[in-house]
Amino acid sequence: MNLVGSKRKGMPRTLIVLVLFLCQSISEAGPATNVAGYDFVGTTSYPNDGLVNAGRIELEQDVLIDCGFTNRAGTLAWYGTNTSPGRIIKVDLSNLQKVETLVLEEGDDFLSAAVIDGDERYGYFGTKTEPGKIIKIDLETMKRVGEITLPEGEGNLETAIVNPNGTTAYFGTYSAPAHIVEIDLMSFSRTRGLLLPANESLLISGVADAAGQFGYFGSQTIPAKIVKVDLSNLTRVDSVSFTGYIGPRQGVIEPAGVYLYYCLSTPAGLVRLDLANFGDYDILNLPAGQVNAVSLLINGGGTEAHMGLLDGRFAQIGLTNFLYKGVHASQGPGTVDDVPVALRPADLPNTAFVAHGGVPGAIVRVNFLPLERSEPLLLEDESHLSTAIVDHDGRYAYYATDTVPPRVVKIDLERLKRLQSRILRTDVLGVLSSAIDGGDLYGYFGTRGDATSGTALMEVNLDSLYVDRTLTSDLNGYPSIAFDESVNRGWLGTRTT
Incomplete structure (x- = not known):
């Protein structure tokens, strides 16, 4: 039984639907088509079939992963840590081996938002500090090459998106009120900022559409909100609220560009929002016992969604009929304690990489066909x-x-x-x-x-x-x-x- 809530803007209503469905092994589900998700953080991509489980890596000191991105080929990933000073971990995704760790300078603390430029030469990591900083990294040499210190109030950077050609990034702040900061990656300079209304604060996630015209930012308010921003002139367009829910953790726009899907953390649910009629949406709640949804992956045909839960499992959703299909294997080591960072390389159609930011941290390779996961790369544990x-x-x-x-x-x-x-x-x-x-x-x-x-x-x-x-x-x-x-x-x- 699934509870689906619907709302049409200007016509509030609640629809309760009783659904009889056939449970089957998720690994025996029909073949997924192209896998959609992120080709790098903040942008959608729609490559081919995917998600299989493959390897383990142990990083004894690199803990508290909080952000990251891959190259398009899916051969390398760079992860930022929520530590002081921050660290950037370069990982070879073909064999899940750590390549190198860059320890940043004093004051480059608590990396929590990241993007890669269009040439895949530089990465940009935002800090969860006040004032906020954006650190520029040469990804080939693993050297720190620059920084921007943002104005007062533009701190605690929690999310970042980038336009399709990788020339402009937008960093959102986990603050009240919240700011969205535009960064020209070519000149590495702050170009402008947007101050949101007081009730649209605490930005924790974001996604840009394929054209780079609009960005959608998740607000950790009560209730949860998604804020629509015109990226061409950096102006607020609208927002939609989800009464009774908090934590819009990750968003993905499906391949046709008709719907934006967002996972809601508590209670765990998947919202389907009509982009042409912003404010029209449906919500599918997960069954009891499946809580704290924190990441989202969608296949390229727009027919399957996989919601990562804080306990390490994935909930599988059929998007054609918007029905819950089941829950499948853990994506982590069983000791997850922070929001996972889910990455999908643009040119690696069958694979996603899920990094858990807790202690011990873990990086896991996941494949869709068959739906399996690797042994995790384990990181450091707590003590004392x-x-x-x-x-x-x-x-x-x-x-x-x-x-x-x-x-x-x-x-x-x-x-x-x-x-x-x-x-x-x-x-x-x-x-x-x-x-x-x-x-x-x-x-x-x-x-x-x-x-x-x-x-x-x-x-x-x-x-x-x-x-x-x-x-x-x-x-x-x-x-x-x-x-x-x-x-x-x-x-x-x-x-x-």
């Missing part, structure tokens, strides 16, 4: 868990590490699954103590202290796991916290004599 908090429903726990830099890890206690992991700050010591507020909105983490780093109390948003505010002192660590929910006040124990 020192303290934890649990929400009041007993659903989620948040473990912090006594490491430098410290991390916080979100655990689903019902399924005993790791969901998400973040580095807290790079300029503080390990975490010793923790507390949670009465509304389960924020966690408070106290650190060790010394004469150089001091001691910090970090307020962490438990949805994003990012640090919102920090209180610093010269005390010798906070080994304990007592929190009174009735007055929203905490008391910190110190090691000071």
